[in-house]
Amino acid sequence: MIRxxxxxxxxxxxxxxxxxxxxxxxxxxxxxxxxxxMIQEAIESxxxxxxxxxxIHLVIGQEATSVGVCAALRNTDQVYSSHRTQxxxxxxxxxxxxxxxxxxxxxxxxxGSRGGSMHLLDKSVGYAxxxxxxxxxxxxxxxxxxxxxxxxxxxxxxVFFGDAATEEGAVWESLNFAALKSLPVIYICENNFYSVxxxxxxxxxxxxxxxxxxxxxxxxxxIDGSQVLHVYEAARxxxxxxxxxxxxxxxxxxxYRWRGHGGAGDDSASGYRDPEEVKAWQEFCPIEGxxxxxxxxxxxxxxxxxxxxxxxxxxxQEAFEHAINSPNPEEKDLSTHVYSD
Amino acid sequence: xxxxxxxxxxxxxxxxxxxxGRALSYVDALREALTLALELDPKVFVLGQGVNDSPGxxxxxxxxxxxxxxxxxxxxxxxEEGLTGICAGAALNGTRPVYLHNRPDFLLLTFNQxxxxxxxxxxxxxxxxxxxxVVWSAIGRGWGSGSQHSQAIQGFLLGVPxxxxxxxxxxxxxxGLMLSAIAxxxxxxxxxxxxxxxxxxxxxxxxxxxxxxxxxxxRRGEDLTIVGTSHTLSLAIEAIDELSKEGxxxxxxxxxxxKPLDEEIIFESLKKTGKVLVVDTGxxxxxxxxxxxxxxxxKGFHDLRGPVRRIGLPDSPVPAGYTLEQFYFxxxxxxxxxxxxxxxxx
Numbered sequence: 001m002i003r004x005x006x007x008x009x010x011x012x013x014x015x016x017x018x019x020x021x022x023x024x025x026x027x028x029x030x031x032x033x034x035x036x037x038m039i040q041e042a043i044e045s046x047x048x049x050x051x052x053x054x055x056i057h058l059v060i061g062q063e064a065t066s067v068g069v070c071a072a073l074r075n076t077d078q079v080y081s082s083h084r085t086q087x088x089x090x091x092x093x094x095x096x097x098x099x100x101x102x103x104x105x106x107x108x109x110x111x112g113s114r115g116g117s118m119h120l121l122d123k124s125v126g127y128a129x130x131x132x133x134x135x136x137x138x139x140x141x142x143x144x145x146x147x148x149x150x151x152x153x154x155x156x157x158x159v160f161f162g163d164a165a166t167e168e169g170a171v172w173e174s175l176n177f178a179a180l181k182s183l184p185v186i187y188i189c190e191n192n193f194y195s196v197x198x199x200x201x202x203x204x205x206x207x208x209x210x211x212x213x214x215x216x217x218x219x220x221x222x223i224d225g226s227q228v229l230h231v232y233e234a235a236r237x238x239x240x241x242x243x244x245x246x247x248x249x250x251x252x253x254x255x256y257r258w259r260g261h262g263g264a265g266d267d268s269a270s271g272y273r274d275p276e277e278v279k280a281w282q283e284f285c286p287i288e289g290x291x292x293x294x295x296x297x298x299x300x301x302x303x304x305x306x307x308x309x310x311x312x313x314x315x316x317q318e319a320f321e322h323a324i325n326s327p328n329p330e331e332k333d334l335s336t337h338v339y340s341d
Numbered sequence: 342x343x344x345x346x347x348x349x350x351x352x353x354x355x356x357x358x359x360x361x362g363r364a365l366s367y368v369d370a371l372r373e374a375l376t377l378a379l380e381l382d383p384k385v386f387v388l389g390q391g392v393n394d395s396p397g398x399x400x401x402x403x404x405x406x407x408x409x410x411x412x413x414x415x416x417x418x419x420x421e422e423g424l425t426g427i428c429a430g431a432a433l434n435g436t437r438p439v440y441l442h443n444r445p446d447f448l449l450l451t452f453n454q455x456x457x458x459x460x461x462x463x464x465x466x467x468x469x470x471x472x473x474x475v476v477w478s479a480i481g482r483g484w485g486s487g488s489q490h491s492q493a494i495q496g497f498l499l500g501v502p503x504x505x506x507x508x509x510x511x512x513x514x515x516x517g518l519m520l521s522a523i524a525x526x527x528x529x530x531x532x533x534x535x536x537x538x539x540x541x542x543x544x545x546x547x548x549x550x551x552x553x554x555x556x557x558x559x560r561r562g563e564d565l566t567i568v569g570t571s572h573t574l575s576l577a578i579e580a581i582d583e584l585s586k587e588g589x590x591x592x593x594x595x596x597x598x599x600k601p602l603d604e605e606i607i608f609e610s611l612k613k614t615g616k617v618l619v620v621d622t623g624x625x626x627x628x629x630x631x632x633x634x635x636x637x638x639x640k641g642f643h644d645l646r647g648p649v650r651r652i653g654l655p656d657s658p659v660p661a662g663y664t665l666e667q668f669y670f671x672x673x674x675x676x677x678x679x680x681x682x683x684x685x686x687x
Contacts, residue, residue, distance in 0.1 A: 078434070112467030119465050128433065129466060133457050139426025140458060146427060147434035150386060150412060157434075170453070173423025180418070337468035338502055339601075340526035 002277045003201070004193045006284055009254055012210075012221035014230035015237045021229075023299045029071060029228050030294060033063040033287045034305075035312045036090050042316045043086075043103070047264040051324070052103040054116035059087030061258035064286035065190050066091035068231025069158060069251075072239050073126070077156040078144055080137040081130035083118040084190070088160045093125035096315065100323035107329040114337075128157075134195075135161060135168035138187070142174040145185035145248075156242040158186040158235075164195030166209050172216065175250065179217035184242035186235065187213065187250045190225065192257040197272035213250035225255030226284040256281035350539060362543035368400040370512035370544045371533075374519035375402065375439065377548050379409045382437065385523060386413040388424070389441030389477075398441050399479065399538060421450035425476070429459040429528070432474040437523060442478040444486075445494045445532060451476075459528040460503035471526040475519075479533040480622055482572070482670060487661030493654070495532050495599055496621070496628025505529040505553055506600040508570035508622075512542035514597055517551030525553060534572035534622060554601035558610075562590025564684045566610040568633060569620035570596050573652065573671060577620050580676040589684050591618075599629055607633065608641055615646030616683050620676065625653035647686060650679055 040058045047056065059066065066087035070079065073092070081088040089099060095110065102109030103117055110120050118132035128144065131137040141159035148155040165171055166189060178185050189209055193200045214220040219241060223230045231253055238249035258278060260267035268275040294300035358364035365373070378385045387405060389398060393416045397403030406414035417424050421442070428438040442448060448455065455476065462470050481491040495506055505527055509515040515533065522529040556568075559578055567577045574595050581591045592610040596603055611617055617637050621629040630651035637649050652671050660666050 080430075111465055114465045114467050121466055121469065123469055129462065129470065131458060133453060136426070136453065136458055139423045139454060140430035140433065142423070143427035143430025143432070143438075144434035145430075147431040147436040150431075151384070151435055153435075170420075170423045170426060173418070173420030174427065176418055177420065177423060177427060337464050339505075340463045340468070340471040340473075 001274050002280050003199060003273065004277065006281065010222070011224045011230075011254070014223060014227070015233040017229075017233060018236075026290070026294060026299060029067055029232070030287070030290050030300065031308055032067045032091060033228060033290070034308065036063045036066065036087050037287055038309070038312050039090060039096065039316055040086065042320070044259075044264040046320070053105055054103045055262050056086070056103070056117045056264070057084040057262050058259040058264070059084055061281065061285070062190055062192060062225060062255040063087055064228035064231050065188065065225045065253040065255055066160070068228040069160075069186075069188055069235040071232050072235035073156065073158065075126055076154070077158065077239070078126045078128040080128050080141040080144070080157070080159045082134060082137060082161045082165060083130070083132045084160075084162065085118060085120045085130045089120045089122065089127050092122070092127040094120060094122035094127045096319045097322045098122060100319050101326050104323045104326070105328065106323060106326040107333065108326050112333070113329050135165035135170050137161065138165060138171045139174045142178050142183060142185055145178065145183040146181065148184055149181065154243070156184050156186060156239050158188060160188045160190055162195065163189060163191040163193065163200060163209060164203065165189070166212065167203060175213055175216040175218055175248070178248040182245060182247035185248045186238045186242060187218070187248065189250065189252045191252050191254045194257060194261065194273065196261040197270070199273065210250060210252040218248050218250045219246075220250040220252070222252040222254060225253035226286045226289060228286055228290055255286065256284075258282060356541050358541050358543060360543045363546060364541055365512055365544040366541050367512040367515055367538045370516040370542075371401045371519060372403065372405070373544070374516040375405060376408070378439070378520060378523045379405065379413060381548065384435060385437045385439065387439045387441065388415050388417050388428075390417055390419060390443065392416055392441055398443070402441065421447050422454055425451035426454035426458060428474045428476075429454055429462065429472055432459075432472045433462060433470050437473045439475040439477065439523060442476070444481055444490050444492075445478040446489050446492045448476065448478060448494060455528070456498075456501050460501050463527065464503060472528050473526045475522045475529050475531060477531045477533070479535050479538060480571070481535050483663065483666065485661045485663070486659070488658035491659040493532065493621070493623035495530075496623045496632075498530060499600060499629060499632055503527065504600060505598065507531045507553065507598050509533060509597065510537055510571050510574050510595055512540060512544050514551050516544055517549050518553070518597060520548055521550040521553050524550065529553070532571065536572045537575065551597060553598045554603055555598070556594045556596040556603040556606040558592060558606075559595050560591060560593035562592055564589050564591055564614060565616035565618055565680065566592045566594065566607070566614045567618045567620060567680075568594040568596060568607055569629070570599060571622050573620040573622045576671065576673045577618075577676050580673040580680060583673070584677055584680060587681075589680060591680070602633075604636065604640070607637065608644070611637060611641045611644045615644055617641075617645070617649050618679060618683060619649065619651045620671070621651075621653040623653055624656060625651050626656050628653060647683060650683055652676055652679060
């Protein structure tokens with residue numbers, strides 16, 4: 001049974017583009033999504049080696065949300081995430097080498113082996129961090145936005161979280177405060193219908209998530225998370241709103257999680273969702289969708305796609321070698337940074 | 342102790358400060374610390390339920406919003422977990438929040454953000470982030486505060502790496518420790534005590550810092566070491582001062598901060614006296630008393646000439662009525678009784 005058919009979802013109208021897209025911008029979006037997909041698949045293919053001893057949460061199928069939002073941000077804007085970090089981190093420009101080193105628990109991992117996959121960060125590009133507690137980053141990002149406002153920083157703060165996070169009270173406490181203070185913050189709810197194995201219907205009574213946010217006084221919308229340009233336009237509008245003192249925005253981006261909640265592979269066979277549902281959503285692949293569009297516009301072809309893939313493959317290979325050959329932390333590294341000076 | 346609040350207020354009105362210097366009430370000392378911090382650093386902001394009310398959080402924040410504006414001193418929604426995370430995020434992004442709560446009981450709503458986020462970021466970010474935030478609350482006792490407005494929870498938090506915990510007992514310390522807490526680059530908890538807040542003392546003008554992680558001798562003596570913080574330590578001082586006429590004296594150590602803990606001063610005194618009494622405003626079980634007692638037994642065993650004793654709260658909730666409460670909290674007589682037993686070896 002297909003519990004969540006794509007055709008049944010009502011999306012808010014995507015904002016109209018302000019100008020004609022530059023072909024390099026579109027190809028950039030495509031490449032960024034393809035790169036995340038390939039990195040995810042490479043990690044997945046090596047996960048059984050048990051050398052990346054870190055719980056991974058793959059973002060395959062949901063790449064457009066990360067890429068579309070981050071394309072609307074500047075380097076100085078900040079992003080926080082939940083446990084499903086990798087797509088957000090890579091889309092914001094986080095170092096692949098430092099990420100893989102972190103997954104291999106190396107000293108030169110982006111968090112020095114203290115965070116793992118659920119706590120990546122790369123401050124040099126505005127990827128500010130994440131929390132492995134569902135909804136944990138939502139108040140934190142709201143606070144970061146408060147600082148930006150108080151210190152008059154030209155900075156937008158963005159947080160990615162899942163549909164289940166909206167079952168935590170801290171989300172609504174944060175939204176209330178953000179609306180109250182007109183904070184420059186954007187809430188991105190990545191609705192993939194499943195919290196681990198629990199479907200949305202056993203957790204929520206069917207009230208649209210974005211409408212609840214609207215009731216808290218936020219500009220809110222639901223967009224098609226399989227369409228990177230829809231995501232981009234919604235995020236662009238939200239960024240403009242935040243920059244001009246218009247306050248927070250809540251974007252529910254609907255896209256399907258092709259893999260299990262954690263680890264490698266799809267676990268649908270265990271019975272919590274129909275494998276047919278996964279297949280049905282794969283028809284709406286964000287990467288294939290944009291590729292077809294760009295081929296139609298004669299901006300991309302098979303040859304260019306393949307050379308892009310080769311390039312990315314090389315980068316991935318090099319990053320894995322870097323991580324595998326990096327030093328492990330030592331006992332003396334355990335107790336540094338318990339307190340800040 | 343009927344309506345202890347009124348009793349304390351009248352006692353405070355009659356309190357004389359005999360030391361030289363400017364006498365200030367505890368609450369005024371705290372407000373002065375906040376004023377100085379807000380003046381000194383535009384990154385400091387103060388928030389909490391009722392900080393802009395006319396009573397101003399027991400008087401600690403009265404009129405601060407008029408001087409510094411409601412962008413920097415503001416009343417909050419009743420969202421303790423959310424606001425704690427908001428403080429942590431604000432601190433990560435360059436400001437220094439001071440979040441005030443009426444009572445530590447309300448901090449129990451904040452543990453996810455306090456324990457799993459604010460206390461962790463510096464470490465899990467591998468030193469790339471700081472969380473300079475202060476969370477302040479005042480422990481209740483008496484006046485019907487009862488089981489949900491009198492909890493002293495410092496012991497729960499002692500085992501959380503990354504947090505600092507301050508327990509002042511004098512107006513001088515309240516100001517100097519608050520200024521140190523705001524200047525510190527870590528999440529710092531300050532647990533005041535409502536009864537300590539009714540006292541007066543000498544408080545220098547201007548900015549000064551009382552160092553975190555360093556205890557101080559309040560009395561020097563021979564027969565035993567009394568170690569603790571806050572209001573219960575003040576009761577112990579009253580007890581030992583009275584016992585001087587029986588020829589009993591003690592080293593009384595005010596730890597000022599429970600975390601980091603000044604172990605050195607405890608062992609220095611233990612070497613001399615051989616006996617340790619730990620006092621705390623919280624439960625005896627698994628709290629400050631238990632931790633310091635264990636520490637002394639583990640590292641100071643060969644200097645001990647008698648069992649470690651502790652005076653804290655029994656393993657029962659706080660009753661609301663004064664009729665029961667009088668049997669619940671320790672007072673100076675009960676502390677004196679334990680001291681006599683320790684000295685006589687009975």
